[in-house]
Amino acid sequence: MAIDLDRCTGCQACVAACHAENNLPVSDPESAAKGRAFHWIRVDRYYEGEFPEIRVKYMPVLCQQCDEAPCEPVCPVYATYKNEEGLNVQVYNRCVGTRYCANNCPYSVRFFNWFDPKWPAPLDLQHNPDVSIRMTGVMEKCTFCIQRIQRVERSAKEEDRPVADGEIQPACVQSCPAEAMVFGDLNDRESKVSRLAESGRATRLLEDLGTRPKVFYLQKAE
Amino acid sequence: MAAAPEIVPYSQVRHDLWRPLAGVSRRYVAVVSLLLAITLWGLFCWGYQLREGIGVAGIRRPVFWGFYIVNFVFWIGISHAGTLISAILRLTEAQWRKPVTRAAEAITVFALMIGGMFPIIHLGRAWIFYWLIPYPNSRLLWPNFRSPLLWDLTAISTYLTGSTIYLFLPLIPDVAQLAQHATGWRRRLYRTLSLGWTGSDREWHALERAMKLMAAMILAVAVSVHTVVAWDFSMAIAPMWHSTIFGPYFVVGAIFSGIAALLIVMSIVRKAMHFEAYLTPHHFDNLAKLLLLMSLLWLYFSFAENLTVWYGNEPKEMNVFGVRTRGTFSIYFWTMVFCNFVVPFVLLGIKRLRSIRTATIASVAVLIGMWLERYIIVVPTLAVTRLSSVSGGYSPTWVEISITTATFAAMGLLYLLFSKLFPIVSVWEFEPHPAEED
Numbered sequence: 212m213a214i215d216l217d218r219c220t221g222c223q224a225c226v227a228a229c230h231a232e233n234n235l236p237v238s239d240p241e242s243a244a245k246g247r248a249f250h251w252i253r254v255d256r257y258y259e260g261e262f263p264e265i266r267v268k269y270m271p272v273l274c275q276q277c278d279e280a281p282c283e284p285v286c287p288v289y290a291t292y293k294n295e296e297g298l299n300v301q302v303y304n305r306c307v308g309t310r311y312c313a314n315n316c317p318y319s320v321r322f323f324n325w326f327d328p329k330w331p332a333p334l335d336l337q338h339n340p341d342v343s344i345r346m347t348g349v350m351e352k353c354t355f356c357i358q359r360i361q362r363v364e365r366s367a368k369e370e371d372r373p374v375a376d377g378e379i380q381p382a383c384v385q386s387c388p389a390e391a392m393v394f395g396d397l398n399d400r401e402s403k404v405s406r407l408a409e410s411g412r413a414t415r416l417l418e419d420l421g422t423r424p425k426v427f428y429l430q431k432a433e
Numbered sequence: 434m435a436a437a438p439e440i441v442p443y444s445q446v447r448h449d450l451w452r453p454l455a456g457v458s459r460r461y462v463a464v465v466s467l468l469l470a471i472t473l474w475g476l477f478c479w480g481y482q483l484r485e486g487i488g489v490a491g492i493r494r495p496v497f498w499g500f501y502i503v504n505f506v507f508w509i510g511i512s513h514a515g516t517l518i519s520a521i522l523r524l525t526e527a528q529w530r531k532p533v534t535r536a537a538e539a540i541t542v543f544a545l546m547i548g549g550m551f552p553i554i555h556l557g558r559a560w561i562f563y564w565l566i567p568y569p570n571s572r573l574l575w576p577n578f579r580s581p582l583l584w585d586l587t588a589i590s591t592y593l594t595g596s597t598i599y600l601f602l603p604l605i606p607d608v609a610q611l612a613q614h615a616t617g618w619r620r621r622l623y624r625t626l627s628l629g630w631t632g633s634d635r636e637w638h639a640l641e642r643a644m645k646l647m648a649a650m651i652l653a654v655a656v657s658v659h660t661v662v663a664w665d666f667s668m669a670i671a672p673m674w675h676s677t678i679f680g681p682y683f684v685v686g687a688i689f690s691g692i693a694a695l696l697i698v699m700s701i702v703r704k705a706m707h708f709e710a711y712l713t714p715h716h717f718d719n720l721a722k723l724l725l726l727m728s729l730l731w732l733y734f735s736f737a738e739n740l741t742v743w744y745g746n747e748p749k750e751m752n753v754f755g756v757r758t759r760g761t762f763s764i765y766f767w768t769m770v771f772c773n774f775v776v777p778f779v780l781l782g783i784k785r786l787r788s789i790r791t792a793t794i795a796s797v798a799v800l801i802g803m804w805l806e807r808y809i810i811v812v813p814t815l816a817v818t819r820l821s822s823v824s825g826g827y828s829p830t831w832v833e834i835s836i837t838t839a840t841f842a843a844m845g846l847l848y849l850l851f852s853k854l855f856p857i858v859s860v861w862e863f864e865p866h867p868a869e870e871d
Contacts, residue, residue, distance in 0.1 A: 314495075317819045
């Protein structure tokens, strides 16, 4: 995935879309104040300059799907692991809830179900049937909308054709009005996301930790 | 000073040490009921947490670990009282150890039972904790041997097994003697536990060898256990957790708090059971010196740990260092330094001040200090994350506080029950015996 920070307006459409797509529990103000809100993608704000000459930079942060993910080796039951496509996946059914993975995630993108999830009416009627609802005591995080990836791959296989570049769109990518987010196959050197990742504008978050994230942030080189 | 137990005839020793086993005083019943009530309340709170979800505790994002992990490390630390101290003393053949070892070994077993519960209490889905165990299952799933938590489970279950055996072995000659004198269900209990001990030369030699072997092995296990507990933290890439010094640092801290716990238990046993003749000022003095030594070692490790972070001046590490020493957590930090170093150094370092009473006071201070040390290690690192957009404090809820309190009550309860069933000071070791002489 590539995210163009020069395009991002910080509108939070990705956050809302992610909530709807992935059946994220809705938090009330009290639990949000307790640090228990769920946002698989969040928009971080960075301020440059002094008021009134201030500039705000927005940075959507989601699971970076690291190649060397620090969350993976620490899980005692393999509830989080790297699947064949290179995604860092979370197996809800296997998770026992040690929360070690969340402690070891430098991006703080992992979320824990402190209680069974609740939705105020009528939101409980709009669950996405493709995404399981997580029970109390398990960890969850951004999946790159694995259900959408699988749907496209399945139909491509049925039609006996390769998946086209840009055909898979996670909810955040699809909903971005500024078209700041691009999703694709990094193994395919011709894909749009690969070209952006090698464009010279790309950096990765906390790259010096050696986690090798698969999300590239694009911004004008200063 | 009371007469040294070696001079007292053996029949008198046995009479003295068996005395607490007989009868139940009103005070004993009152204390046991109180502790039982607190323990049951803690169990109720845990039940409530299982029913409602772990969210009834105060942990939150990003402080995913809180009181439960602090208590876990604390109790595993306490468990080092026994085994380690008694094994060292046994291997070095320190004669003064005799009245101390069983009291210490019992602490180990009970502290481990309690400490070992905490990772389970802490789990989001505690009812499937056994998924960490590599048992054969229909889906052919293995646990992840790369995870420090799995090392932990392995280390602690090994330690619990080992230290139970280590407590049990020297108990055999005692229960065999008790079986001859007791009646009713106690007789059956002691007879079963004595495993048909007759006291033949062959049995004595086997027992001696087994105890020596266990002492040597349990030392290695004890050191490895707390090293592994430390690795739960230092294997993570979080600032001020990712430290090579953590293994030995934790072992030193564990022995430190273990000796403190032993001193407290000994002074209670001495008073409550009138063992003044057996637990003499000499024992307290020796252990107090050991406590002082560990205090200095602890200071050395803490200094080395903090100095390198401060001098290195790496921003992410300094953020954590800052909240620890100058920010939100500084009150705990400096209280810890006061309790762990200043109090024992003054009370035990100045010879004129060193007594049973001051050793006990210093030990209480050390336990408080060492609990705070674990809190200082666990929470600030999590509260200050790498990305400034995510941060958060932590305050425990009544559930966590209740469960924490209950574990102290449970410790007291287990200890009281144990000391009513078994002599808390080993009796047979006072008996002049051929196996001892060669």
